[in-house]
Amino acid sequence: MNESLTHIFLDAFLINNFVLCVFLGMCSFLGMSGKFSTAWRMGVSVMFVIIVSSVLSFGANLVLVRFHAEYLRIIVYIIIIAATVQLTEMFIRKESPSLFRELGVYLPLITTNCAVLAVPLFQTFRKYNLIQSTVFAIAASGGYCMALVLLSLVRERTDLGDIPLLGRGTALTLVLAAMLSLAFMGFAGMGSGG
Amino acid sequence: MSEPLSCHPAPPPETTDRPFLNGLWRQNPVFVMVLGMCPTLAITNSVRNALAMGLATTFVMVCSNGMISLIRKLIPKQVRIATYIAIIATWVTVVDYLVKAISIDVYKALGAYIPLIVSNCLVLERPEAYAGKKPVGKSLLDGLGMGLGFAFALTCLGTVREVLGAGTFLGVPLFGKDFEPWVLFLLPPGGFIALAMWLLTFTLWRERKEKIRRQAQQAELRQALEVIL
Numbered sequence: 265m266n267e268s269l270t271h272i273f274l275d276a277f278l279i280n281n282f283v284l285c286v287f288l289g290m291c292s293f294l295g296m297s298g299k300f301s302t303a304w305r306m307g308v309s310v311m312f313v314i315i316v317s318s319v320l321s322f323g324a325n326l327v328l329v330r331f332h333a334e335y336l337r338i339i340v341y342i343i344i345i346a347a348t349v350q351l352t353e354m355f356i357r358k359e360s361p362s363l364f365r366e367l368g369v370y371l372p373l374i375t376t377n378c379a380v381l382a383v384p385l386f387q388t389f390r391k392y393n394l395i396q397s398t399v400f401a402i403a404a405s406g407g408y409c410m411a412l413v414l415l416s417l418v419r420e421r422t423d424l425g426d427i428p429l430l431g432r433g434t435a436l437t438l439v440l441a442a443m444l445s446l447a448f449m450g451f452a453g454m455g456s457g458g
Numbered sequence: 459m460s461e462p463l464s465c466h467p468a469p470p471p472e473t474t475d476r477p478f479l480n481g482l483w484r485q486n487p488v489f490v491m492v493l494g495m496c497p498t499l500a501i502t503n504s505v506r507n508a509l510a511m512g513l514a515t516t517f518v519m520v521c522s523n524g525m526i527s528l529i530r531k532l533i534p535k536q537v538r539i540a541t542y543i544a545i546i547a548t549w550v551t552v553v554d555y556l557v558k559a560i561s562i563d564v565y566k567a568l569g570a571y572i573p574l575i576v577s578n579c580l581v582l583e584r585p586e587a588y589a590g591k592k593p594v595g596k597s598l599l600d601g602l603g604m605g606l607g608f609a610f611a612l613t614c615l616g617t618v619r620e621v622l623g624a625g626t627f628l629g630v631p632l633f634g635k636d637f638e639p640w641v642l643f644l645l646p647p648g649g650f651i652a653l654a655m656w657l658l659t660f661t662l663w664r665e666r667k668e669k670i671r672r673q674a675q676q677a678e679l680r681q682a683l684e685v686i687l
Binding site for chain 2: 284285286287288289290291293294335336337338339342343346372373375376377378380381382385386389430431434435436438439441442443445446448449
């Protein structure tokens, strides 16, 4: 695999945006995008978890391949992620108790965010090296963070709008996400050039 | 972490303890609880993929629910989430190899989404809300009901997307040659729109039922009043 780093970055950040084009991390995308202030904090926490667990699972994969134990991959990756989330939780609790209270139950839920598990899996399937994996992790999590913030900004506006009672809630969020996703389809053409 | 493990703010309370039917319809994981969104949106661009994904998830849910319920008294409360995840990850690995052995085509179509069943919040939410507290038989039924409800919702979504986006159902062409496929429905935005429409339909239907129930109640009240007066 000899993809250039710029191509990997653009591909994961815009062209195949994790949330809007590959549908990963939907639960937190729909659940946490109600308010801008929580959305960007959640985005940054997820970014941190993704980058750390990506590097760690790159190392773990080397060990697994060395001992021909690839069938343990899913279990090992999820354990690494759970540990990283625990670490983040302890770090945030110590550094900023107020943020810790605000994120509440959603912090441990990062473990079951599929975007977090997808990054190590994809980098293994695509046989990226360490630098490529790190760039991929930064781009993918950055794309997730951006999508979350964008949707939260739109949703804050619709809070004040005059929307039929029936359409409020998840259905409205999904339609807004569809529009964002349509906009992101415009980036599809950039892939062929890179 | 005492709150229920769900990504959605408030799942409706369990009214009656009928594990199988609850999952299939009243508490349908996708249409009512809005859980497990990633595969719901990503894998439903054809009916075949949707069915395969639904059945794979059902298998994982039944097995992990049963196993967790079996050893629920041995799991310390503090590390229960980690234990659940380890058990679920084991069964997902089994499914990963099963699907590869049964059909390599389906395996390629589902791609990374089979290992990602681990992080499907529905699969983790059920042990937390149900199987960790209830006997084995009920937990198995609950897993089966929830899994089939999930498969049903995925198939609903897959049908709309495949019929509109490609003009076929399970690969069989439905319309004549002149049909111009609405490709948008096979692309990511189509998934969002199709799911939004299904949710709206179900809300509308529930609202309607509620209205009829309320009217019946009022009529009863009026009758009672007339009798008294």
